[in-house]
Each structure stands twice: as C-alpha cells, then as structure tokens.
Amino acid sequence: MAQELVLTEADVQEEFFERGWTDGLPVVPPTPERVQAMLDYAGVGAGDIVGNVPERSREVTAEKAAVNAVMAGCRPEYFPVVLAGLAAMFDPRFGCHTVVTSTGGAALCAVVSGPLVAELGFNSFRNALGPGCRANATVGRTLRLVAMNVLGARSDSLDGSSLGHPGKFTMLVAEEPPPEGWPPLRVELGYGEDDTTVTMFPSEGPHQVANHLNGDPEGILLTLAAAMTNPSTYAVAKKHQVLLVIGHEHRQILAEAGWTKPMVREFLAEHSRVTPEHLMDSGVLLEYTAQNDMTPDADGKLNTVRGPHDIFLVTAGSAGAGWSAYIPNWAPTVHSEATTRKVAAPGDGLPLA
Incomplete structure (x- = not known):
C-alpha cells in the first residue's frame, strides 16, 4: 500500500x-x-x-x-x-x-x-x-x-x-470511424467491433503530411511514402513500424477510389523501400551491425518496414485542405514493437494478457 x-x-x-x-x-x-x-x-x-x-x-x-x-x-x-x-x-x-x-x-x-x-x-x-x-x-x-x-x-x-x-x-x-469498407484498427488486429483497444506505439513526434491539390489516390500515397522515407528519421531503412493518421480528404479519396487498407499498406511498403544512395546523399551512413544490418536486398533496396503488417492505418481529423500525419516508431523493431490490449469493462478488473 x-x-x-x-x-x-x-x-x-x-x-x-x-x-x-x-x-x-x-x-x-x-x-x-x-x-x-x-x-x-x-x-x-x-x-x-x-x-x-x-x-x-x-x-x-x-x-x-x-x-x-x-x-x-x-x-x-x-x-x-x-x-x-x-x-x-x-x-x-x-x-x-x-x-x-x-x-x-x-x-x-x-x-x-x-x-x-x-x-x-x-x-x-x-x-x-x-x-x-x-x-x-x-x-x-x-x-x-x-x-x-x-x-x-x-x-x-x-x-x-x-x-x-x-x-x-x-x-x-483516438480513431475516428473509418469510411465504409475500411475496418477499424481494432478489427484489423483481431478484436471485435464492440471492443475498445489501446495500442501502444513508442514514437517520434507526428510529422504533418500535406497534399492539398492532388485528387489521385496514388499521388496521395506517394506523398505519404515520401514522408516515410525521410533519411533524417532514425529508423528509415532499418525495418521499423509506422503509424499513419489518414486525414479527412485523403481517406475519402482513397476509399471512394476503391483502395482498401491492405492495398494501401502494400503500396506504401513497396514505395518506402530505398537505395543506399538515398540515405548517403543526405549524409546518412549505413550500419552493418548485429542489430541493424543494412545490407541491401538483391534489387539493391532496403526495407523501411518489414512488410505491410508494420504499417498501422488510423483515421482521424476533420475536413480541411488535405492533411494527414506520419508517426514513425522511434527505433527498429529489433528494439520495440507496437502492442495492443483490450479495455476491460468497468468492474471487470485488469485487462487480459
């Protein structure tokens, strides 16, 4: 006590x-x-x-x-x-x-x-x-x-x-209800529609992403991919996780064009892969350690995320000019990963592991 x-x-x-x-x-x-x-x-x-x-x-x-x-x-x-x-x-x-x-x-x-x-x-x-x-x-x-x-x-x-x-x-x-056809984060993570979950994400600060004029879904996603590949972000090309907060206009354009959340993640996982030159041209040196072995794949590129499953998509924000946010994990997944728990009902005690 x-x-x-x-x-x-x-x-x-x-x-x-x-x-x-x-x-x-x-x-x-x-x-x-x-x-x-x-x-x-x-x-x-x-x-x-x-x-x-x-x-x-x-x-x-x-x-x-x-x-x-x-x-x-x-x-x-x-x-x-x-x-x-x-x-x-x-x-x-x-x-x-x-x-x-x-x-x-x-x-x-x-x-x-x-x-x-x-x-x-x-x-x-x-x-x-x-x-x-x-x-x-x-x-x-x-x-x-x-x-x-x-x-x-x-x-x-x-x-x-x-x-x-x-x-x-x-x-x-806090997640805003997503557009039709887009499951909320908790459902994507295996929980029920009626559940409430908390996902903990050890993060850098949010990076606001602007794309006000482009109504093309791929144009919006390329802008998000560009944010994900900023060489000054520590974990770029080191297989980390990314939280993307998809704003009002961007999620409307993507959903109305038929882009599902798995499609969005697949696109971003591929378009966030970078070459060593992309990093070195910005003064970032490659690491070859047990924790961060930045040896390129056969095609000469490095993965910013391990795969689509490391991109967390959440809808939030009101109408504006066309804003979203990119929130990177502070370090590669070898150090830390996002984790989720279901909120217990009042009086039910501690959440289940």
Whole structure:
C-alpha cells in the first residue's frame, strides 16, 4: 500500500514539484478518496499487479497507476483505458525499459480504437492530435507519469533522452470511424467491433503530411511514402513500424477510389523501400551491425518496414485542405514493437494478457 503524505491543499503543488513527482505541470492532489474511486470503478485491488519491467526490478500496482491517473486529471471512467495502455506497455515486445530510457526520447503514444472513444469523449475529429480534450490529454499523461514516478524514468535519472519532444508530456490518437469498407484498427488486429483497444506505439513526434491539390489516390500515397522515407528519421531503412493518421480528404479519396487498407499498406511498403544512395546523399551512413544490418536486398533496396503488417492505418481529423500525419516508431523493431490490449469493462478488473 502507498504511504500517505499529509499536506495542506496550498502546499501540494510545490511539494510535488520539489520531489520531482510531476511532468512540469500542476497535478491534481491524489487523495485516498480519489485514488479509491479509480480502483472501484475498474474493479481492481490496490495491490493487483498491472505489469513489471524486469530490467528495473520494478512492478506497477493498480494503486500506483491510480495515484498517477488522479494526478494527471483522469476521471474514474478513464481508468480502464489507462490500465489497458499500461498492460500493453509491459508486454515484452514493447521493450518498455529501452523505450523510456533511450537517448531517442520516444513518446508513449496510445491509439484508442472502439466505442469508448465516443462514450468517454475522446477527440478523434477537429484538432485530433492537439490540445483541448480532457480524455486524450489525461490518459496519455498518466502513462508518462507512471514511467517517471514508478519506473524512475525522469530527466534527472534514467530517462536518457538527448532531446525528447512534446509528445512525451502526453500523446494519444483516438480513431475516428473509418469510411465504409475500411475496418477499424481494432478489427484489423483481431478484436471485435464492440471492443475498445489501446495500442501502444513508442514514437517520434507526428510529422504533418500535406497534399492539398492532388485528387489521385496514388499521388496521395506517394506523398505519404515520401514522408516515410525521410533519411533524417532514425529508423528509415532499418525495418521499423509506422503509424499513419489518414486525414479527412485523403481517406475519402482513397476509399471512394476503391483502395482498401491492405492495398494501401502494400503500396506504401513497396514505395518506402530505398537505395543506399538515398540515405548517403543526405549524409546518412549505413550500419552493418548485429542489430541493424543494412545490407541491401538483391534489387539493391532496403526495407523501411518489414512488410505491410508494420504499417498501422488510423483515421482521424476533420475536413480541411488535405492533411494527414506520419508517426514513425522511434527505433527498429529489433528494439520495440507496437502492442495492443483490450479495455476491460468497468468492474471487470485488469485487462487480459
């Protein structure tokens, strides 16, 4: 059980800042009553183990997760979503220890897909990747606060980020219902239409992709492929994963022209393959190590993704001039992969592994 710290309301912020328990922003005081409300809503016990990081000999209990969820500003209704995100983070394939301590400064990007997006008020429409929505901001913020306060990944300690990026405060993508013929992400990953899932994606910041004038589907996809092959992105040509947020106009054009999501992924996987010259002309040297062997294939090209399955397509955003977003994994899949968990119903306890 967590120890109680008795403070006046006026002293909470300064005490928490002094102890390094915040992300630099004010927090909600995690009173026992507020923490218990989180636990009760999800139907979990204080000592239930959400997950662990063997490299750190650290485990996260439901109570510690609830404390940080209160601090982040979550409502109790959001807590099952938080628990699913944490469970996905602690999947060994995610590589949580490396993600939160590397110099690469990855965000803990959560992708929420399912009915709870609308029910809980997540924003998947206008300014979908921006500020202004409590659910988006506080759920994503909780994941980072857990990494800091429970796993010790703070800037003055284990977080080795050379630069980092603003997505390390909070980063969450809520999926807008896709156009007809395009299954949502959760269904593509093997879950049901009525399920809500959280996919954790250790990412760089979003790169906005503009194509305002071209109504040709291949033209739009070539623009996305160009974003995917920017030589300055660390994992280009090293077989990493990519999250693409397909904006309003772009998804309309693609779907109305008969392009399915598998077709889009196939096209992008092929057109994101690059030659060594593509990298070296930008000053990027090839690596020949056990982890990153950049020996070209027989046709002289290197794969940016291992295959179409490493391209995650999510629809979000409102009408505009023609915007999408490219969000690359911060490192090749040898270091980390996206992982997914289903959100448990209120009162049902921890999400299933």
